Amino acid sequence: MTREEERAAIRRVLAGQTDAFESLVLAHQKGVYNLALGMLRSEQDALDASQEAFLRAFRGLRSFRGDSKFSVWLYRLTSNVCLDMLRRSGRRRESSLTGEEDETFDLPDEGSDPQRVLEKKELRQAVREGMDRLEPAFRQALTLRDIQGLTYEEIGQITGAEPGTVKSRIFRARRKLARYLTETGNFSGREPSYDTAKRGGGDRG
Amino acid sequence: MADCEYYEELMARLVDEPLSPEEERDLRAHLRTCPDCARLFRAFSAMTTALREEPMAEPPARLVRGVMEQIAAETEDTAPRRARKGSVRSLRSWIGLGAAACLVLAAVGSATLFWRQSKGAATAAAPQNLIAGVEDAQEDMAAPEEEAGTADIALARGADMPLAAAVVTPEPEPLQVCDVAGNPVGVIPPQSIPAFAALLEGGEVIGGSEGDWSVLFSVDYEGASYFFATGEDAQALIWWDNRDTPVTRSPGALADLQALLDLAPAATPY
Numbered sequence: 001m002t003r004e005e006e007r008a009a010i011r012r013v014l015a016g017q018t019d020a021f022e023s024l025v026l027a028h029q030k031g032v033y034n035l036a037l038g039m040l041r042s043e044q045d046a047l048d049a050s051q052e053a054f055l056r057a058f059r060g061l062r063s064f065r066g067d068s069k070f071s072v073w074l075y076r077l078t079s080n081v082c083l084d085m086l087r088r089s090g091r092r093r094e095s096s097l098t099g100e101e102d103e104t105f106d107l108p109d110e111g112s113d114p115q116r117v118l119e120k121k122e123l124r125q126a127v128r129e130g131m132d133r134l135e136p137a138f139r140q141a142l143t144l145r146d147i148q149g150l151t152y153e154e155i156g157q158i159t160g161a162e163p164g165t166v167k168s169r170i171f172r173a174r175r176k177l178a179r180y181l182t183e184t185g186n187f188s189g190r191e192p193s194y195d196t197a198k199r200g201g202g203d204r205g
Numbered sequence: 206m207a208d209c210e211y212y213e214e215l216m217a218r219l220v221d222e223p224l225s226p227e228e229e230r231d232l233r234a235h236l237r238t239c240p241d242c243a244r245l246f247r248a249f250s251a252m253t254t255a256l257r258e259e260p261m262a263e264p265p266a267r268l269v270r271g272v273m274e275q276i277a278a279e280t281e282d283t284a285p286r287r288a289r290k291g292s293v294r295s296l297r298s299w300i301g302l303g304a305a306a307c308l309v310l311a312a313v314g315s316a317t318l319f320w321r322q323s324k325g326a327a328t329a330a331a332p333q334n335l336i337a338g339v340e341d342a343q344e345d346m347a348a349p350e351e352e353a354g355t356a357d358i359a360l361a362r363g364a365d366m367p368l369a370a371a372v373v374t375p376e377p378e379p380l381q382v383c384d385v386a387g388n389p390v391g392v393i394p395p396q397s398i399p400a401f402a403a404l405l406e407g408g409e410v411i412g413g414s415e416g417d418w419s420v421l422f423s424v425d426y427e428g429a430s431y432f433f434a435t436g437e438d439a440q441a442l443i444w445w446d447n448r449d450t451p452v453t454r455s456p457g458a459l460a461d462l463q464a465l466l467d468l469a470p471a472a473t474p475y
Contacts, residue, residue, distance in 0.1 A: 011383060014447050015420045015432050018280045025269050033264035047268055054272045059279075062447040065428065120255075127255040145221075146256035171217035174249065178216070181248035 001027035006070050013061055021061075025054050028071055031148060032078045038143030039082040041132055049085055053078040068157050072150070076158040079140060086136050130180035138173035145170050208235070212242050216249045381425045382466060391468035393424060401426065401465055408455030411443070435459060 001009075001023065012020035032053055036046035056077045057064075064073055131139055137159070144155045152163040152170075159166065212235050215228055224232065236243045379392035380401065393401050401424070420434045429446045442458040445451070 008388065011423060011430070014430060015423065018276055019273075021276060022269060022273050025272050029264045029268050030261055033268060034261045037262055043262075043265075047265060050264065050268055051271045051275070054268075055275055055279075058272075058276050123251055123255050124259065127252055127259075130252075142256070146253070147259050147261070167221075170221070171214065174217045174220060174252070175213055177252055178213075178245055178248040181252055182244050 003070075007066070010061060010064065010070070013058070018058075021054075021058055024057075024070070028074050029054075031071060032074055035075055035078050035140075035143060035148065036082055038131070038147060039079070039136060039140050040085060045085060049078065049081045052081045056081065069154070072154050072157050075144070075148075075150075076160075079158050082140075083136070126181055126184055127177070129184075130177045133180060134173055134176055138169060138176065141166060141169045142173040142177070209239060209242055212236075212239070213245060216242075216246055220249065220253050379467075382468070383423050383425075389469075390422065391466055393465050394467050397465040397467075398426075400461070404455075404458055404461055404465070405431070405444070405453075408442075408444075408453040408458060410451050411454045433462065 006024065006027070009020045009023045013024070029050065033046055033050045036049040036053070037043065040046050040049060053074065057074055060077075064070065131142070134142070140159065141155060144150045144158065145152075150158075152166045155161075155166045155170075156163045161169070212232055215224060215232050218224065219232075223229075236246055379394050380398060381389055382391045382393060384390050405426075420432060423430050423432045425431075431444055431446045433442060433444045435442050441454055441456045442462060443452050443454045445453065
C-alpha cells in the first residue's frame with residue numbers, strides 16, 4: 001500500500017466508509033502483530049493487543065494528522081496497548097514461544113547442511129530466550145530497531161523517548177543480549193567479522 | 206576491566222553505525238588480545254544476524270475479522286449521532302449540477318460579488334468581473350490570519366442569497382480539495398479562502414444527518430479535514446469535520462461552494 005493509497009483509505013474512513021478501514025488493517029497487521037508479539041511474547045496476547053490497537057486507531061483516526069507515518073502512529077498505539085497489558089499482568093512474561101509454536105518462526109530454506117540448520121535454530125532459540133529476559137522497554141526498542149528496521153527517530157515517536165535515549169536503550173539491550181549469549185554459549189562459534197556485525201543497510205520494510 | 210567496558214560499547218555501536226578508523230583499529234587490536242571480548246564480539250555478530258533474519262510471524266486471519274466486526278458494531282451504535290452512511294456521488298455529476306445552478310444564477314442576475322478595500326493599505330487590483338451593489342456587506346469575514354497592512358474582505362450578500370467573497374490578502378497556499386478517495390481534484394485558491402471560512406461559519410448545526418446524501422469531496426483547512434455532502438436533489442449542503450463536531454446544514458451554500466472551487470479539468474470522479 002503506497003502512502004497515497006493509505007491517505008485515500010483514511011479519508012474514506014473519515015468520510016463514513018468504515019469498510020475502507022479493512023485495507024489499513026491488512027496493510028499493517030503484520031508489523032503491528034509482530035511488534036506486539038515481540039513485546040508480549042504470547043501469540044494470544046499479541047492477537048488481543050493488535051486488535052485493541054487497530055480499534056483505538058479507528059476510534060482516534062481523526063486525531064491522526066499525517067505529520068508522522070501512519071505505521072509509526074499505529075505502532076505507538078500498539079506499544080501503549082502492550083505496556084498497559086504488561087502493567088495489568090504485573091509480571092514479566094515467560095516465553096510461550098516454544099514447542100510447536102516454534103514452527104511458525106522457522107525460515108523455509110536453510111540449505112542442505114544439517115549442522116548449519118541446527119546451529120541457526122539453536123541460535124534463534126537462544127536469542128529469543130535472551131529477548132525474553134530483557135526488560136520490556138529494552139525488548140521493545142530492540143524489536144523496533146533490529147526486527148522492524150525503524151529509525152531512532154521513529155522509535156522515539158513510538159515510545160515517547162528522545163532519540164538519544166532510544167539509542168542508549170538499544171545499545172544497552174544489545175549488550176545485555178550479547179552477554180546472555182556468551183553466558184549460555186548457545187551461538188555459532190564462527191570467527192568474528194565486521195561484515196556480519198554491521199547492520200549494512202538491511203532495514204526491513 | 207574498564208577497557209573492556211569501552212570496547213563493549215564500541216561493539217554495540219558498530220551494529221548501527223560505522224566506527225571511526227581509530228576506534229575500529231583499536232577494537233580490532235583489543236579483540237586479538239582479549240578472549241572475553243572476542244567471544245562477546247562473536248555473540249554480537251551472531252545476535253545481529255539472527256535478529257535480522259528473524260522471520261516476521263504471520264498474524265492469524267481472525268485478527269482482521271475481529272477488528273472489522275467490532276467496528277461494524279460500534280458504527281451501528283453511533284450512526285444516528287453523526288453522518289456515517291451515505292452513497293458517494295460522482296464528483297463530475299455534482300460538478301454538472303453545480304454548473305447548471307451557476308448558469309441559472311447568472312441568468313437571473315442575482316449573483317453579486319463585492320469587494321472592498323479597507324485599512325487603506327492594499328494595493329491589489331480589484332478582481333475583474335465583480336459586480337458591486339450590495340445592501341448589507343458584512344465586514345470581519347476576513348482571512349483567518351490577517352496581516353497588518355493588507356486589505357480586508359467583505360462578503361457580499363445579494364437580496365436573498367449569499368454568494369461569494371472577494372479577496373485581497375493573498376494566502377500563500379491554496380486549500381487542497383480531494384475526492385472521497387483522497388485523490389487531489391483541485392484547490393480553493395488563496396483568494397477564496399476567506400469566503401470558504403465564511404461559508405463554514407454559516408449554516409445551521411443539525412448534529413447528525415440520516416437519510417440519503419452523497420459525500421462530494423473534502424477540503425483540508427486549518428489542520429482539519431472538512432467533508433461536504435449533498436442530498437439527492439443537490440439542493441442542500443451538509444458538512445462536518447474530522448474533530449467530532451456536529452454536522453452543519455445550509456440550504457444555500459451549494460452554489461457558494463461551487464463558486465470557490467478551482468477544479469482540475471481532468472478531475473477524476475470517484
